[in-house]
Amino acid sequence: EKTKEGFLSKITKAMVGKSTVDDQVLDELEEVLVTSDVGVSTTLKIIERIQARVARDKYVNTSELNAILREEIQALLAENNSSDFEHFEYGEHKPYVIMVVGVNGVGKTTTIGKLAHQLKEAGNSVVLGAADTFRAAAVDQIRLWGERVGVRVVAQAMGSDPASVAFDTVKSAVANGDDVAIIDTAGRLHNKVALMNELTKIKQVMQKVVPGAPHEILLVLDASTGQNAIEQCRQFTQATDVNALALTKLDGTAKGGVVIGISDQFKIPVKYIGVGEKVGDLQLFNKKEFVDSLFK
Amino acid sequence: MFQNLQDKLDRAFKVLKGQGNITEINVAETMKEIRKALLDADVNYKTAKAFTDEVKQKALGQNVLTSISPGQLLTKIMNDELTALMGGSATELDLSKSPTVILIAGLNGAGKTTFSGKLAKFLKEKKGKKPLLVAGDVYRPAAIDQLQVLGQQVDVPVYADTESKDPIGIAKAGVAEAKQKGYNVVIVDTAGRLAIDEALMNEISAVKEATQPHEILFVVDAMTGQDAVNTAKTFNDRLDFTGAVLTKLDGDTRGGAALSIKSVVNKPIKFIGTGEKMEALDVFHPDRMASRILGMGDVVSLVERA
Numbered sequence: 001e002k003t004k005e006g007f008l009s010k011i012t013k014a015m016v017g018k019s020t021v022d023d024q025v026l027d028e029l030e031e032v033l034v035t036s037d038v039g040v041s042t043t044l045k046i047i048e049r050i051q052a053r054v055a056r057d058k059y060v061n062t063s064e065l066n067a068i069l070r071e072e073i074q075a076l077l078a079e080n081n082s083s084d085f086e087h088f089e090y091g092e093h094k095p096y097v098i099m100v101v102g103v104n105g106v107g108k109t110t111t112i113g114k115l116a117h118q119l120k121e122a123g124n125s126v127v128l129g130a131a132d133t134f135r136a137a138a139v140d141q142i143r144l145w146g147e148r149v150g151v152r153v154v155a156q157a158m159g160s161d162p163a164s165v166a167f168d169t170v171k172s173a174v175a176n177g178d179d180v181a182i183i184d185t186a187g188r189l190h191n192k193v194a195l196m197n198e199l200t201k202i203k204q205v206m207q208k209v210v211p212g213a214p215h216e217i218l219l220v221l222d223a224s225t226g227q228n229a230i231e232q233c234r235q236f237t238q239a240t241d242v243n244a245l246a247l248t249k250l251d252g253t254a255k256g257g258v259v260i261g262i263s264d265q266f267k268i269p270v271k272y273i274g275v276g277e278k279v280g281d282l283q284l285f286n287k288k289e290f291v292d293s294l295f296k
Numbered sequence: 297m298f299q300n301l302q303d304k305l306d307r308a309f310k311v312l313k314g315q316g317n318i319t320e321i322n323v324a325e326t327m328k329e330i331r332k333a334l335l336d337a338d339v340n341y342k343t344a345k346a347f348t349d350e351v352k353q354k355a356l357g358q359n360v361l362t363s364i365s366p367g368q369l370l371t372k373i374m375n376d377e378l379t380a381l382m383g384g385s386a387t388e389l390d391l392s393k394s395p396t397v398i399l400i401a402g403l404n405g406a407g408k409t410t411f412s413g414k415l416a417k418f419l420k421e422k423k424g425k426k427p428l429l430v431a432g433d434v435y436r437p438a439a440i441d442q443l444q445v446l447g448q449q450v451d452v453p454v455y456a457d458t459e460s461k462d463p464i465g466i467a468k469a470g471v472a473e474a475k476q477k478g479y480n481v482v483i484v485d486t487a488g489r490l491a492i493d494e495a496l497m498n499e500i501s502a503v504k505e506a507t508q509p510h511e512i513l514f515v516v517d518a519m520t521g522q523d524a525v526n527t528a529k530t531f532n533d534r535l536d537f538t539g540a541v542l543t544k545l546d547g548d549t550r551g552g553a554a555l556s557i558k559s560v561v562n563k564p565i566k567f568i569g570t571g572e573k574m575e576a577l578d579v580f581h582p583d584r585m586a587s588r589i590l591g592m593g594d595v596v597s598l599v600e601r602a
């Protein structure tokens with residue numbers, strides 16, 4: 001049903017009747033990558049790699065070019081030295097504390113609901129912390145998710161100190177023997193210094209209860225976001241040491257190509273993808289599948 | 297990102313500096329850099345190409361007066377072109393009907409509900425209207441509560457039906473309520489939806505059919521990338537919207553999506569969102585947006601140094 005015109009069809013068109021990769025094909029490739037939000041510099045990097053490969057291997061046909069492209073893009077994604085995660089499962093730490101951050105409306109709260117569901121299905125006991133005490137009805141929203149997936153939600157009144165909610169949540173997770181605690185935070189634009197400092201504080205407060213917490217700081221990115229996602233990644237990482245990414249709304253026509261440059265530049269792995277609004281619509285990121293979906 | 301752009305243009309303008317008139321050769325490198333800068337600003341690929349071609353055509357063969365450099369001339373051409381593309385002056389809402397029905401539509405999380413609240417406040421305080429908000433999102437958890445909280449903040453009543461799962465019925469009942477109780481503007485908030493979600497797109501078409509809105513506002517996140525064209529086009533094909541709203545411009549995005557929307561569907565952008573609070577709403581100014589996309593601050597300072 002998707003209306004995306006695929007890589008393959010475009011490149012095939014440009015390759016018709018040719019035995020080598022010429023400028024027209026590379027132009028086509030540039031268009032395809034840029035319109036997937038891969039960004040100019042990352043696109044140029046990919047094209048340079050392709051050109052080098054082509055110069056080395058001499059003869060290249062469409063299917064070979066496709067294979068090379070996939071390999072090179074996957075290689076860029078793999079440069080953060082991560083292998084894909086295979087389970088919604090966490091070993092060593094108990095409670096394993098996840099703090100979820102990102103700009104406004106990207107899908108943080110929804111991702112938390114869906115992740116809680118996956119973790120619970122995998123046999124973990126999960127508690128959620130309603131540390132967005134700012135946005136209208138944010139606490140109601142996460143409470144409803146808690147009901148929907150059957151996990152506890154620790155909350156205070158709207159307007160209360162988010163760090164205090166985070167503190168309570170982690171404490172409650174320890175007392176209750178929960179396996180995972182997930183802390184929601186209010187959406188904030190990365191250029192707002194006071195709000196970014198607040199995140200640092202929320203993070204530090206949790207360490208007082210569980211040293212080393214939060215173990216996972218998950219930055220949620222919207223697949224329809226363009227090049228600004230790079231700046232989001234830079235600023236949130238600076239404030240909170242982001243160590244995992246979630247890419248949401250991949251069920252739409254946006255391809256989320258910006259994560260290729262991000263994972264290359266910041267060495268932070270994409271861990272989850274959101275593919276819908278329903279409880280089951282969260283998947284573990286798979287490099288090969290992601291790259292394949294670009295080619296579809 | 298800004299530094300990056302500055303460096304690029306710096307390099308580009310260096311090529312032109314000290315050359316008397318604009319030729320194919322001395323403009324090519326600059327155009328390439330400008331196109332890259334536009335793409336980094338999330339301007340649509342095709343739009344960026346067409347724009348640089350246009351600027352190049354205008355620039356070619358022009359004699360550069362001794363008083364200005366080729367860089368200055370190019371900057372002026374670029375600024376004029378972009379401002380023209382962004383559509384002259386600000387476009388207001390048509391509020392002549394009573395009640396005026398305004399339907400709010402867009403992708404998930406774009407800022408529709410927040411904008412609905414802001415618009416209600418704006419119409420009440422700046423236009424002397426008596427608005428009614430209608431809670432037409434029956435899907436997102438706590439969507440109705442969210443609008444109710446905002447309604448309270450701006451002191452505008454909210455029509456809601458927590459029992460109903462039928463957005464078409466709710467919207468219709470909301471408009472009827474407005475007529476009966478003498479509200480002269482009805483703002484219908486709707487659930488976020490993807491342009492390719494057939495069922496939900498049919499649903500919002502039916503809401504339009506049932507309420508015959510006078511204004512349909514398409515709400516877009518200013519940080520949107522290349523997909524902005526697809527989404528704007530599909531929503532416009534289905535709804536024939538009367539204007540767009542660009543949200544989250546308080547961030548540091550250059551907002552190239554604005555240009556894409558304007559050039560692809562040729563509908564005016566009517567408002568911009570500049571914050572989470574209810575007063576963070578501005579009417580759209582094409583010239584300001586043009587300089588933001590171009591990073592005019594940077595460009596002007598470059599020209600001054602040239």
Ligand SMILES: Nc1nc2c(ncn2[C@@H]2O[C@H](COP(=O)(O)OP(=O)(O)OP(=O)(O)O)[C@@H](O)[C@H]2O)c(=O)[nH]1
Binds near residue numbers: 104132186187248488
């Ligand atoms: N189609 C689709 N919609 C999604 C996905 N993830 C989240 N959404 C929707 O995006 C909208 C915003 O989601 P939220 O979870 O409220 O986003 P948030 O980041 O918590 O927002 P704030 O807390 O306001 O900053 C809602 O309509 C969600 O249903 C996804 O993967 N696909």
Ligand SMILES: Nc1nc2c(ncn2[C@@H]2O[C@H](COP(=O)(O)OP(=O)(O)OP(=O)(O)O)[C@@H](O)[C@H]2O)c(=O)[nH]1
Binds near residue numbers: 407571
């Ligand atoms: N910084 C900033 N945040 C905004 C702006 N407009 C909306 N937001 C925030 O963006 C997030 C999403 O806004 P909503 O109004 O819930 O978006 P929506 O389109 O109604 O979302 P769905 O109904 O889930 O599709 C919230 O955190 C808002 O506070 C804006 O102009 N600036």
Ligand SMILES: [Mg+2]
Binds near residue numbers: 108
């Ligand atoms: Mg949230």
Ligand SMILES: [Mg+2]
Binds near residue numbers: 436
């Ligand atoms: Mg909403």
